Amino acid sequence: MSALRLRALLQKEWRDMLRNKMVLLSVIIAPLILLSVSVFMLVLFNGSYEELARLNYAGDFEREWAILFNNILMFFLIMPLVIPVSLAVYAVVGEKEQGSLEPLLATPLTDGELFMGKAVASVLPGLAVTWFCFGLFSMFLLFLMPGQAGLFFKPAWLLSLFALAPLLATFSVLTAMAISALTRDTRAAYQLSSLIILPFLVGGLSFVFTQPGLVSPVTVGMGMGLMALLDALMLWVCVRLFRRQDILTRWR
Amino acid sequence: MIHTQHLTRRFKGAAAVEDLELDIARGEVFGLLGPNGAGKTTTVRMLCGLISPTSGQAQIAGHQLGRDNQQIRRCVGVLTESPGLYERLSAYDNLEFYAKLHGLEDVAPRIEKYLSLLGLWARRNEPVGRFSKGMRQKVAIARALLHEPRVVFLDEPTSGLDPESARTVREFVAQLSRVEGRTVFLCTHNLHEAETLCHRIGLIKQRLIKVGTPHSLKRELFESKTVFELAEPLADAQAALDFPFVRRVEVQDLRIVVTLDDPLSQNARIIERLVACKAQIRYVRPQERSLEEVYLALVKEAS
Numbered sequence: 001m002s003a004l005r006l007r008a009l010l011q012k013e014w015r016d017m018l019r020n021k022m023v024l025l026s027v028i029i030a031p032l033i034l035l036s037v038s039v040f041m042l043v044l045f046n047g048s049y050e051e052l053a054r055l056n057y058a059g060d061f062e063r064e065w066a067i068l069f070n071n072i073l074m075f076f077l078i079m080p081l082v083i084p085v086s087l088a089v090y091a092v093v094g095e096k097e098q099g100s101l102e103p104l105l106a107t108p109l110t111d112g113e114l115f116m117g118k119a120v121a122s123v124l125p126g127l128a129v130t131w132f133c134f135g136l137f138s139m140f141l142l143f144l145m146p147g148q149a150g151l152f153f154k155p156a157w158l159l160s161l162f163a164l165a166p167l168l169a170t171f172s173v174l175t176a177m178a179i180s181a182l183t184r185d186t187r188a189a190y191q192l193s194s195l196i197i198l199p200f201l202v203g204g205l206s207f208v209f210t211q212p213g214l215v216s217p218v219t220v221g222m223g224m225g226l227m228a229l230l231d232a233l234m235l236w237v238c239v240r241l242f243r244r245q246d247i248l249t250r251w252r
Numbered sequence: 253m254i255h256t257q258h259l260t261r262r263f264k265g266a267a268a269v270e271d272l273e274l275d276i277a278r279g280e281v282f283g284l285l286g287p288n289g290a291g292k293t294t295t296v297r298m299l300c301g302l303i304s305p306t307s308g309q310a311q312i313a314g315h316q317l318g319r320d321n322q323q324i325r326r327c328v329g330v331l332t333e334s335p336g337l338y339e340r341l342s343a344y345d346n347l348e349f350y351a352k353l354h355g356l357e358d359v360a361p362r363i364e365k366y367l368s369l370l371g372l373w374a375r376r377n378e379p380v381g382r383f384s385k386g387m388r389q390k391v392a393i394a395r396a397l398l399h400e401p402r403v404v405f406l407d408e409p410t411s412g413l414d415p416e417s418a419r420t421v422r423e424f425v426a427q428l429s430r431v432e433g434r435t436v437f438l439c440t441h442n443l444h445e446a447e448t449l450c451h452r453i454g455l456i457k458q459r460l461i462k463v464g465t466p467h468s469l470k471r472e473l474f475e476s477k478t479v480f481e482l483a484e485p486l487a488d489a490q491a492a493l494d495f496p497f498v499r500r501v502e503v504q505d506l507r508i509v510v511t512l513d514d515p516l517s518q519n520a521r522i523i524e525r526l527v528a529c530k531a532q533i534r535y536v537r538p539q540e541r542s543l544e545e546v547y548l549a550l551v552k553e554a555s
Contacts, residue, residue, distance in 0.1 A: 008352030012338065012345070019340035019379070099336035103395065106300050106330040107353040108322055245303045249263065249294075 001116065005109055009117030017087065017125070026086040027125055034075040035133045039140050041072060046145050069152050070215055076134050076161055080169035083126035085197055088176035089189045091118040096247060097186060105244050115177060115238050122173045127166055134161060159220045167227035172197050174234035181242045253278045253403055253435040254299060259308035261294050268294040270458050272308070278402075281429045281436040283450035285443070287551060290457045292439040293333060296405045299437065300330050313402045326354065329396035331406045335388040339381030343372055343391045346380055347398055354399035366394035370424065386417030393421065397428070404428060407439045418445075425449055443544045455550045462550055469546045476515045477539035480508045480522065483532035492529045493522060509539060 017023050045068050095101040142149050176193045183189040254276040261269045269291035276282045284292050297303045299312055301321030310317040313327045337346050344363055351359040367373040370390040380388060396404060409425065410418035426449055428434045440446050446453055447466045455461040462469060486492065489503045493510060497518050500511040512518045515538060526533055
């Protein structure tokens with residue numbers, strides 16, 4: 001695997017992405033919406049919390065804050081799943097549609113380099129935007145309710161965001177790229193990816209991260225192990241599915 | 253430089269290319285002609301290592317097809333049927349990307365060289381999406397040559413270009429072989445282009461029908477005819493030219509078309525006889541056959 005060729009592919013992918021307004025919008029809009037909803041939920045819950053505290057509410061506030069923060073954290077795990085899909089879906093089928101796949105395959109670039117380069121080029125922007133939004137949310141939290149910040153910055157959540165999220169994003173991207181290698185047009189690739197990736201991963205995350213008891217360093221670590229396995233499996237599937245000869249000769 | 257033995261590619265049992273035998277020398281411009289679906293693009297894809305043959309072998313620049321595909325892709329340049337450029341990127345960015353994929357170090361001077369040669373240096377920073385078809389084709393040609401490959405495959409290089417752009421491209425291709433000594437494998441439907449650029453031409457329709465220089469193909473296919481244009485009609489030209497080596501005499505007003513076995517040695521005898529018959533000869537020329545006639549005759553024969 002050549003680092004020079006990988007770097008060239010990354011540079012090209014990002015240059016192309018930065019000049020594509022539709023893709024840029026898709027990268028920016030979803031995180032903005034999720035961030036706004038998170039801040040809104042925080043403000044709303046903080047208002048209720050103050051009101052209940054004033055009325056001497058006897059419930060378990062820590063558990064309720066944990067449920068809220070789990071929901072918010074889930075948004076930050078959805079972001080790196082959703083954002084790169086639109087980039088990854090275009091990886092193979094987009095190149096084929098604009099006729100650039102054949103000249104690309106006529107270079108010394110290997111299949112592994114092509115997949116690795118395209119996957120990294122799709123994962124990193126999603127993670128960067130997610131972590132940027134997480135930074136903004138943290139600032140809001142520290143500014144609005146510094147007293148609750150300790151409940152939010154827990155090891156399990158930080159581990160989820162900085163270690164589990166890249167693995168989830170990689171799985172989502174590889175799945176989208178496998179779909180991209182199988183389908184013949186971008187629209188079909190988008191639809192299939194939406195059908196397969198989003199319900200499966202978002203549904204799973206929603207279940208886990210709305211159960212406060214399930215989110216611990218141990219369960220997150222187990223999740224990371226599982227995702228690492230799934231990523232390796234999906235990379236293998238991708239390389240097996242990418243049959244350059246079929247793509248060149250059967251697609252018109 | 254390119255050597256193939258029984259190269260065959262089948263798709264679902266149907267032969268796209270069958271039993272292809274080629275020997276192309278270094279610095280040669282070889283043209284592959286054939287109707288749509290004759291297997292030209294499949295041949296190029298096989299020879300570039302993009303698709304593997306069903307059977308047969310090939311060596312490209314000393315590398316074995318199949319075993320050394322990675323090395324083959326390093327030493328060949330390919331102009332595909334469509335330019336296949338990244339339309340949002342500039343011409344410079346497109347070329348820079350491919351230069352890096354080929355591991356080139358002196359990227360900037362090479363890009364400048366080829367964009368200048370093709371007249372696009374001034375517009376290097378514009379997105380390719382704003383370029384005309386001809387300009388895109390030129391960028392794609394620059395991309396195919398950037399790593400200075402020993403073998404260049406050009407699939408329809410002037411397709412859809414205006415006459416001026418087509419001429420620029422043709423001159424450039426001729427220069428590649430003449431000045432730089434590169435082997436050029438040209439697929440084209442443009443018979444005039446093939447005739448002016450190619451040292452040899454191969455006609456393909458799944459199988460290679462014929463290979464030869466444009467001149468030899470014409471000579472092989474058509475009888476040698478000489479046209480004698482007279483100032484005044486000659487009475488009974490048939491009787492006057494009754495030589496044993498004359499195969500046929502066709503009289504068309506002031507023009508006499510004579511079919512000969514060996515015009516170079518026999519034309520003088522005809523001229524002597526015409527002068528003896530008091531005919532005023534205005535000019536003598538061989539009857540030209542176009543490559544198109546050769547092409548159509550061969551394709552018809554193959555069908």
